[in-house]
Structures are given as structure tokens and as C-alpha cells.
Amino acid sequence: MLVEKNCSLQPYNTFGIMARAETLVRLRSAADVAELSSVPLLANAPLFVLGGGSNVVLTGDVRGVVLKVEIPGRRLVAETKDAWIVEVGAGESWHDIVAWTLDQGWCGLENLALIPGTVGAAPVQNIGAYGVELQDRFDSLDAIELATGKPFTLNAAQCGFGYRDSVFKHAAAAPAGQGDAILGMGLAGRAVITQVRLRLPKAWKPELGYLDLARRAAELGAVQPTAQQIFDWVCAIRRAKLPDPAVIGNAGSFFKNPTVTPEQCADIIARDPKIVHYPLADGRIKLAAGWLIDACGWKGKTVGQAAVYEKQALVLVNRGHGESSVTGGEVMTLAKAIQTSVYERFGIRLEPEPVVV
Known part of the structure; x- marks a missing residue:
């Protein structure tokens, strides 16, 4: 394992938030992980596990030990x-x-x-x-x-x-x-x-249940698309809707899609007939969180350097760069304002997907 002190975490979170780790440990094998409990410096310190940093919002420097998992294979x-x-x-x-x-x-x-x-x-x-x-x-x-x-x-x-x-x-x-x-x-x-x-x-069949994929298949007349075609379609759809973290800092979809009862969904449809919704196997209805946020007028709105992506309201982005990068506080202030807005209009509480540290 490799141990680093007072290490910047900005390169290791896709939001590009400036924060530092008191101690950063790079784990390259299972043996490295097993050894942690026997290292006095690390054994009693608070631990935070960091993978690709794509699902985390850092609201400040991280005390204790950040474990960066880099195990290949x-x-x-x-x-x-x-x-x-x-x-x-x-x-x-x-x-x-x-x-x-x-x-x-x-x-x-x-x-x-x-x-x-x-x-x-x-x-x-x-x-x-x-x-x-x-x-x-x-x-x-x-x-x-x-x-x-x-x-x-x-x-x-x-x-x-x-x-x-x-x-x-x-x-x-x-x-x-x-x-x-x-x-x-x-x-x-x-x-x-x-x-x-x-x-x-081995008995593979295409999963085309989502509207975007069904539309693409219909446009191309692909009755039985291959897995490679679906891969290409998904990549194209995501690139058209979602920002590349290497260009614009973000943590992907920021909120979970909420689920409601059929009665709740019918009530919302009565007020907002265009709401995007999907029936689930258990009888509940999944609502598109991005649609709810967009309906509340949040696309393109900002708090400091945090913004709602103009092409997809489900994604919060970093409009800053380098030392003027977004802070975790700005991201969470924007997120909480969105939650309040959606709750006041639809009576639905949105739950963030990323881990907030």
C-alpha cells in the first residue's frame, strides 16, 4: 500500500470539489486491505472508502484516513x-x-x-x-x-x-x-x-423497456438489436443528455427516482398529465426525478458555482475550475433548495444518490 499525507482529493472526485485528506491510502490488492488493521497509524483512525469518486459530495476536508481502492484484475x-x-x-x-x-x-x-x-x-x-x-x-x-x-x-x-x-x-x-x-x-x-x-x-435477450431505447430501435427498424447496438445507443443517449465529468464536474444523477402508489400517481397526473412515470413489478409507480425538477423550473439555475445542468435537470454540475471550483456547501445548498421546491409542488421528497461527506 502507498500512504500519503495531506493529499488533495480534487483529482479523485468527479465533481472536482476542492478538499484534502488527512491521510490517503492507495490499496492495490486484497492483501493491502487485510493489512490495514495491523498498521498502528491506520488501525484506530476514522476510515472513508473512496472508489472512483463519482458518487460523492465532499463538504470539507476529510479527517482520518481515505482508502482509495485501486485493485485491478x-x-x-x-x-x-x-x-x-x-x-x-x-x-x-x-x-x-x-x-x-x-x-x-x-x-x-x-x-x-x-x-x-x-x-x-x-x-x-x-x-x-x-x-x-x-x-x-x-x-x-x-x-x-x-x-x-x-x-x-x-x-x-x-x-x-x-x-x-x-x-x-x-x-x-x-x-x-x-x-x-x-x-x-x-x-x-x-x-x-x-x-x-x-x-x-447465455440466453441473452435485449432489454428495451425504456422509452429512449424503444424509440431508437423503432427509428432504425431494429426488431432484434444486438448487445453491441444497445451499448452504442446507450452511450449516444447518455452523451447527448449527460455532461462528461472530465469536461464538466458532476456526480451523475443527483437524486433517486421516487416511487409512489398508483393513487398518488393518479393524483399527480390529474394536475400534471405529462409527468414521466414507469410501472414497477410490485404495483408501485416510479417517477422521473429529472422531470419533477424540470417542472419546477430548475434547469440552468445556480448557487455559487453549483448549477443544474441545462440539458438534464437530474444532474448538478460544477461551473467553477481549479481554485475557483464549486464547494460541497454550494452543491448541497442547491440540492436542498430543489428538494424543497419539489416537495412544495408535488408532495414528494427527493433523496440524493451521492454519499455526502
Whole structure:
């Protein structure tokens, strides 16, 4: 592992927020993670796990230790009659892995193209887009308990996946260091994911449930599009709507799409017939948070150097650069004003997606 003191975190968060880490530790292997509990400098310090920095808002300097996960690796570890099982290091770029699996002829991740961040962060957030979530392609993961350095493995059920949710986002229900008792419990701040295994189906079929993809297929007359076509469409759609973090700092979709009952949805439709909504398998209705924000007139509005992206109201962006970059305080002030506005008009509380530190 590599330990750095008083390190700038601006290059390591896609919002480009200026902040510093008291201590930054680069983890390049599972052995590095296991060693943390035996290093006196690190053993008793507060720990914050940082992957690709694409889902975080830093509201100030980070005291304690920032763990930057950089574990590499990608390989086919098993093949069944139904699926290919691919193991990937937690530090790998998620989008690069989507492209790589397609190059190998293993379909299933194409709808998740261009989602920023690392593979290790994907289960934490249960990332999803265009009708597919990570849990739909997940097999298992390896992680290490920080308090003890002990490795453990979780399957999908033990990860407790939900909409943009998992066991890694919830606080512990019992003390650390209890071996197998850690399974299925709140793991926020207690463990670091080292490898993720993905199950990619051999009996693949295109997922075209989202309107943007259905429209593209209809325009091109593609009755049975290939996975590569869907990958290309998703990339084109996302690039047209969403800013590239390398050009304009952002953390992707800033708010979760809220869900409501059919009765609540009918009430909103009666007032706003054009609201974008999607029925879910459990009978509830998912509303498009970006539409709600846009309907409240937020596109292009700013607070300091924080702004609502003019092409997609769901995205907050950094209008500053370098030393005049946006602050986490400006981002959160803008976010809270949007939440208040949406609640006052629609009676719906929007929940941020990024982790606020």
C-alpha cells in the first residue's frame, strides 16, 4: 500500500470539489486491505472508502484516513450451461468492464454502459440504468472486514440489494469482529469490497423497456438489436443528455427516482398529465426525478458555482475550475433548495444518490 499525507482529493472526485485528506491510502490488492488493521497509524483512525469518486459530495476536508481502492484484475472464473461468471477487481473502471465483456462475446451489461465509477462501488449503490440493475447480473463478491482483516464472501441475497441500495449503505446492527455474524448486517464503513463476480446470461435477450431505447430501435427498424447496438445507443443517449465529468464536474444523477402508489400517481397526473412515470413489478409507480425538477423550473439555475445542468435537470454540475471550483456547501445548498421546491409542488421528497461527506 502507498500512504500519503495531506493529499488533495480534487483529482479523485468527479465533481472536482476542492478538499484534502488527512491521510490517503492507495490499496492495490486484497492483501493491502487485510493489512490495514495491523498498521498502528491506520488501525484506530476514522476510515472513508473512496472508489472512483463519482458518487460523492465532499463538504470539507476529510479527517482520518481515505482508502482509495485501486485493485485491478479481470478474468473468466467459471462457465455453466446458463452463464459466464466473470471476476473483476474492485478498482477497475465499470464502463471499461462493460466494453470488455462485450468484446469477449459475453452480453448482459450493455444497458449499464457509461455509468461512471469503479466496479467495487457498483454493488454498494446497486447501480442501474435503462431497465437493468447490477443485481440482475450479480453473482457474488469478496470483501474484507476492516476491524479484523478477515475476508468474507456475500451472495446477492446477503447484499440486501434494493433501489440504489445495499447492505454496504447501512450502519452496523452489532459490533464488528464477529466473524460469520457480519454476513447480511449493515456494512457501511466496516468493509472494503475487493472482487466482484458477475453472472452474464447465455440466453441473452435485449432489454428495451425504456422509452429512449424503444424509440431508437423503432427509428432504425431494429426488431432484434444486438448487445453491441444497445451499448452504442446507450452511450449516444447518455452523451447527448449527460455532461462528461472530465469536461464538466458532476456526480451523475443527483437524486433517486421516487416511487409512489398508483393513487398518488393518479393524483399527480390529474394536475400534471405529462409527468414521466414507469410501472414497477410490485404495483408501485416510479417517477422521473429529472422531470419533477424540470417542472419546477430548475434547469440552468445556480448557487455559487453549483448549477443544474441545462440539458438534464437530474444532474448538478460544477461551473467553477481549479481554485475557483464549486464547494460541497454550494452543491448541497442547491440540492436542498430543489428538494424543497419539489416537495412544495408535488408532495414528494427527493433523496440524493451521492454519499455526502
